[in-house]
Amino acid sequence: MxxxxxxxxxxxxxxxxxxxxxxxxxxxxxxxxxxxxxxxTASLLIWAMVLLCMHPSWQTLAREEVFQVFGNHKPEFDDLNHLKLVSKILHETLRLYSSIPVLTRATYKETKLGEISIPPGILVSLPILMVHQDHEYWGDDAEEFNPDRFSHGLSKASSNNEVSFFPFSWGPRICIGQNFALMEAKLTLAMILQNFTFELSADYVHAPTVGITIQPQYGAHLILHNI
Structure with missing residues (x-):
């Protein structure tokens, strides 16, 4: 095209x-x-599966929701919005392991941020990972996996009213593919949960490493069992 x-x-x-x-x-x-x-999207899915292996009770709850919504039938697009718990799991995964760890923007004219004046041609980095795990915004359990923090929506997930969750960027340059990416991830995870239980291999070493995306440095060794 x-x-x-x-x-x-x-x-x-x-x-x-x-x-x-x-x-x-x-x-x-x-x-x-x-x-x-x-x-x-692949990064989001693998970290979601790793986290569900580390927290099997959430994996069980997610699977129960998928079967409640779809049964043994192939997931339909129109019903994906009923996967509330799966959505919370994906959002919490994006908070802890945002696919893109840092956003970079360049000023094309003099810009004022608070009391700071930034001349044109300056690169400004937005450290997504640091903000997503800042205790000031997310509380004492900021580094823990807790999908329930998104129970009341994205805007009320953190303790302030400022933008503190932006895995797809924010404002006029927000990722135009975010809805598609989340739909794709939700559909894929639902189909995996329908067909498999999964656990971490004894060989798995938890070592997230930052490149263009956040990857498991030594791979994500998972064991899948047919349901």
Whole structure:
């Protein structure tokens, strides 16, 4: 679709030099599709499964909800919104192991943040992981897995009214794929819970490492059992 759209734009502009995207730009866009559309969701799913292995009572509750909503039938899109507990688990996973650990923005004009004036051309880093586990916002159990903190919605999950949960960024540059990513993750996790119980292998070493996304440094060795 991207290539067809780009070709059409170049054709309509009669092949002018600055019309459309270059071959290199198309490749870069495809890399972005992979990173934003697959790698981040895969990271969310693997950490959700690891956490459900570490907290088997939550795994049991999640599976009970999935069977209550779908039974043994293939999950339907229209019913995904009924998976309230699974949604809380995914949000808590994103809080503890946000797929992207840091957001970076560049100022294009002089910008004032509180009492600080930032000149144009400065890179500003937003440390998602630090904010998501800040005790001031999330309480004494900020580093613990507790999906119930999202029982009253995202805006009331933390102890303040400020933006303290932003795994998909925030504001006008918020990720346009967040709803799709959460739907995809919810659907996949529901199907896994329908068909398997899972536990951590004795070989598993808990060592999250930060790259472009947060990955288990030594892999995530899970044992799945058919239901």
């Amino acid at each position: 991207l290539i067809e759209s780009n070709y059409k734009e170049i054709e309509e502009d009669h092949g002018r030099k600055k019309s459309g995207m270059s071959f290199e730009e198309v490749i870069e866009e495809c890399k972005l599709f992979y990173l934003a559309g697959q790698e981040t």
